[in-house]
Amino acid sequence: MTGARPVDGSTQEPLRDLVATIENEGGRVLATLIRLTGDMGMAEDALQDAAMVALEKWPLTGIPANPAAWLTTTARNRALDRLRRERSRTAKETEAMRLLDQGDIEPPDGRDDRLRLIFTSCHPALSPEARVALALRTVAGLTTTEIARAFLVSESTMGQRISRAKKKIATARIPYRIPADHELPDRLPAVLGTLYVVFTTGHHAVDGRLDSRLDLASEAIRLGRLLVELMPDEPEVSGLLALMLATHARRASRLDDLGRPVLLADQDRTRWDRTAIDEAATILDDILRRRRVGPLQIQAAIAVLHGLASSDAETDWKQIVDLYRILESHSPGPVTRINRAVAESKVFGPVHALELMEGFEVPGWHLYWSTRAEFLRQSGATSEAREALVSALGCEMNDSDRSLLQERLAQL
Amino acid sequence: MPTYAALIYSPAEAEGMGTPEDWSRVMAEYNAFGEEAGAAGVIVGGEALEDTHTATTVHMDGGKNGTLVTTDGPFAETKEVLGGFYLLKCADLDEAISWAAKIPGAWHGKVEVRPVIDFSQEQ
Numbered sequence: 228m229t230g231a232r233p234v235d236g237s238t239q240e241p242l243r244d245l246v247a248t249i250e251n252e253g254g255r256v257l258a259t260l261i262r263l264t265g266d267m268g269m270a271e272d273a274l275q276d277a278a279m280v281a282l283e284k285w286p287l288t289g290i291p292a293n294p295a296a297w298l299t300t301t302a303r304n305r306a307l308d309r310l311r312r313e314r315s316r317t318a319k320e321t322e323a324m325r326l327l328d329q330g331d332i333e334p335p336d337g338r339d340d341r342l343r344l345i346f347t348s349c350h351p352a353l354s355p356e357a358r359v360a361l362a363l364r365t366v367a368g369l370t371t372t373e374i375a376r377a378f379l380v381s382e383s384t385m386g387q388r389i390s391r392a393k394k395k396i397a398t399a400r401i402p403y404r405i406p407a408d409h410e411l412p413d414r415l416p417a418v419l420g421t422l423y424v425v426f427t428t429g430h431h432a433v434d435g436r437l438d439s440r441l442d443l444a445s446e447a448i449r450l451g452r453l454l455v456e457l458m459p460d461e462p463e464v465s466g467l468l469a470l471m472l473a474t475h476a477r478r479a480s481r482l483d484d485l486g487r488p489v490l491l492a493d494q495d496r497t498r499w500d501r502t503a504i505d506e507a508a509t510i511l512d513d514i515l516r517r518r519r520v521g522p523l524q525i526q527a528a529i530a531v532l533h534g535l536a537s538s539d540a541e542t543d544w545k546q547i548v549d550l551y552r553i554l555e556s557h558s559p560g561p562v563t564r565i566n567r568a569v570a571e572s573k574v575f576g577p578v579h580a581l582e583l584m585e586g587f588e589v590p591g592w593h594l595y596w597s598t599r600a601e602f603l604r605q606s607g608a609t610s611e612a613r614e615a616l617v618s619a620l621g622c623e624m625n626d627s628d629r630s631l632l633q634e635r636l637a638q639l
Numbered sequence: 640m641p642t643y644a645a646l647i648y649s650p651a652e653a654e655g656m657g658t659p660e661d662w663s664r665v666m667a668e669y670n671a672f673g674e675e676a677g678a679a680g681v682i683v684g685g686e687a688l689e690d691t692h693t694a695t696t697v698h699m700d701g702g703k704n705g706t707l708v709t710t711d712g713p714f715a716e717t718k719e720v721l722g723g724f725y726l727l728k729c730a731d732l733d734e735a736i737s738w739a740a741k742i743p744g745a746w747h748g749k750v751e752v753r754p755v756i757d758f759s760q761e762q
Contacts, residue, residue, distance in 0.1 A: 352732055399754050400641050402731035 245285050249278050252295040253368045258340035259299050261347075262403055263330040264306060264323045267365070267393050276309075277302035299332050319397075341366060342405050342457045348392075349418040350401045357392035358421040359428075364389050366453075367446050377443050378428065411461070419467050419523065422447050422454070426471050430478070444475055462514040466524035469507040469514075473530035476503035487627035492539035504534035525554040544573040561587045565598050577605035593622035597632055604639065613639050642683060642755040643727045643735040648719040649748030654690045668743035676727070681738055684726035691720045719748060726755065 253274065260270035277298045291297040310316065310324045334340050348361040360378075363369045369377075375385035395401065406414040429443025451468040458464045480494040508531050514524060529550050536542035551567035564587040572580035581602045589595040596619030603612035616636040620629065657665075676682045696710040713720060725742065729735040732752070739750045 350732075352736070399752075400731040402733050404733075 242282075242286075245282060245290065248290055248294050249281055249298070250368060252298055253278075254344075254366055255295050255339075255341055256298045256302065257365060257368075258344040259295075259332060259334070260302055260306075261344060261365075262334065262340050263299075263303055263327055263332070265326050265403070266319060266323055266397060268397075269306065269319075269323055270302075273302035273306040274298070276305040280305070296332065303327055303332070336405075338405055339457050341453065343403050345418055345454065345457075346405055346414060347396060347401055347403050349421045350396070351414065351417045352399065352401055353392050353395060355420070355424065357388055357395075358417065359424050360385060360388050361392045362421050362450070363425065363446065367450055369446070415461065415463065418454070419463060422450055422467060423471075425450070426474075430474065444471070444478070447471060448475060462517050462519045463521040463523045465510050465514045466521060466527045469510040469527035470523055470530055472503045472510070473507035473527060473534050476500040476507070476534055482627075485627070485630070487631050491533060496537065499534060504531065507531050508535065520553070520557075522554055522557040525550050525557065529554075542573070544570055548574055561589045561592075561595070565589075565595060568602070569598060572602055572605070577602040581606070590618070591622055593619040593624045593628060593632065595619075596622065597635070600635070609639055640728050640730055641757065643729055643732075643739075644753050644755055645685075645725045645727055645735070645739045645742055646721055646751040646753065647723045647725075647742060647744035647748065648751065649722050649744060651691070651718055651720050653747070654692075654720060665743060665747065672741055672743060675741065676725075676738055681727050681729060682725055683728045685724055687723035688721065690722075722748070 256277070257270055257274050260273050261267055264270050264273065280301050281294075281298060285291075307324065307327050310320055310327070313320060316324070334343075345362065345366055348365050349358045353361065360374055363374045363377075364371065371386050371389060372382050374389075375382040378385065426444050426447035429445070429447060448468070448471050451464075451471055454464050455468050476499050477491075477494065479498040479500070480496070481489055483489050507527060511524070511527055511531055515528070529547055532543050532547055532550075547570045548567070551563065551570050555563045555567055565584065568580040568583040571583055581599070584595075584599060584602075587595075596615045600612045600615035600619060603609075603615055613636065616632060616639070619632050620636070624632075673682065691713045694711075694713040696712060696714045698708045698710070700706045700708045722744065727735055727738050729738060732754075735752050739745060739752050742750050744750050
């Protein structure tokens with residue numbers, strides 16, 4: 228490897244640069260090491276070894292031109308040395324030695340190992356909670372402590388969740404591979420779903436602890452960008468990124484000073500992140516031209532239309548109604564129906580919207596009742612609106628939603 | 640190459656129901672699976688079980704030297720009952736899942752796929 232960045236004897240690269248480089252490259256290196264060892268735990272140990280060596284050597288030699296390759300080679304050599312010294316080896320270790328000896332640091336199919344890692348971490352044979360935890364741990368490189376904090380569970384619970392998932396991968400032999408194109412319809416939704424859970428967990432305030440979760444939304448966007456880079460030909464992947472960008476763009480205005488959600492119509496649009504909305508719009512323009520529409524692209528289009536509107540009244544509700552109708556044909560259900568009803572109420576009025584909600588009752592969901600209450604209020608049926616709000620307050624919800632509904636009830 | 644047990648569960652209320660025509664249609668489906676998976680060399684074992692009314696559950700209450708308790712019926716009275724199993728030799732879980740999806744039990748009920756412990760690989 229040529230071109231190692233020279234280090235001036237007097238001004239060595241600060242330690243934090245070295246650590247940052249190791250962290251940035253960690254995901255890529257780990258992904259390759261898992262392929263080379265056939266074992267997640269062994270790969271993590273090897274990466275840790277290599278990081279220690281790097282922290283020893285890089286202050287003297289400078290950061291190599293290709294730090295990922297350096298770390299991978301070092302980790303591989305360390306792992307082989309360690310295995311060779313073992314007097315007796317388990318079957319797993321023997322297999323790891325064979326793989327390490329023969330495996331190529333460059334993936335045989337030329338595709339990024341991180342994509343293998345993503346599909347394995349988000350395998351449908353793992354529980355949805357395990358997929359989320361594993362993807363954040365392995366692909367995003369978060370610590371177990373960080374993930375536990377973000378999901379409001381104890382560190383031991385999260386640690387157990389991750390180690391169980393790893394054990395299932397090893398014991399049930401979930402393969403380390405990128406699914407073939409014909410398998411993608413079965414496999415991609417689990418990956419996109421995992422990413423979206425990470426995003427919404429970061430985006431939605433649960434018991435007011437929003438601050439600790441905002442990073443998860445950014446983390447999901449970072450992973451979304453990586454996935455788009457790795458799978459540029461899958462429009463739903465780009466659709467998810469656009470959806471996350473357009474939604475995240477509204478983060479500064481979605482809560483009031485008391486931490487309560489602000490309705491889209493009442494949000495201060497000057498605080499929306501124009502750059503993120505424009506990026507989402509550009510991504511959408513590009514993928515919609517491919518004419519392989521899916522639910523994430525449609526939701527992204529709706530979010531972008533909101534983002535581009537200068538006010539609630541200026542919003543292109545007709546087009547949003549059309550999009551919800553298409554979305555409903557892709558993913559029918561009460562959530563889609565209620566969102567569609569809100570959009571249709573803007574074009575066709577509250578009575579029509581109330582009719583649309585018939586047959587889609589979700590008595591345990593406060594948003595069902597509060598949406599109904601709003602349509603009833605608009606159509607002049609005040610006492611029925613009040614009843615619906617009382618039903619809404621009987622549902623489970625967080626404190627900020629509750630105080631908002633109480634306020635609306637008082638105003639009726 | 641690991642071996643997977645594909646445990647075939649079907650709805651309990653379907654047990655003993657169905658006409659002889661239903662039965663022979665399902666048997667034909669199983670024969671078709673047996674031929675395909677057999678030709679691929681995937682099946683290394685398997686049996687069909689008599690229905691759960693013939694099951695007896697055995698337990699030594701109070702440990703190895705405790706009291707023998709036998710109970711009529713399957714271990715767990717559940718909505719779905721174990722009706723039989725295959726042992727499938729597959730390269731990995733993805734292959735095992737793709738074969739399990741072809742077992743008629745996958746559409747008449749559900750198939751649970753579990754790796755079999757290979758004691759020769761244990762240290």
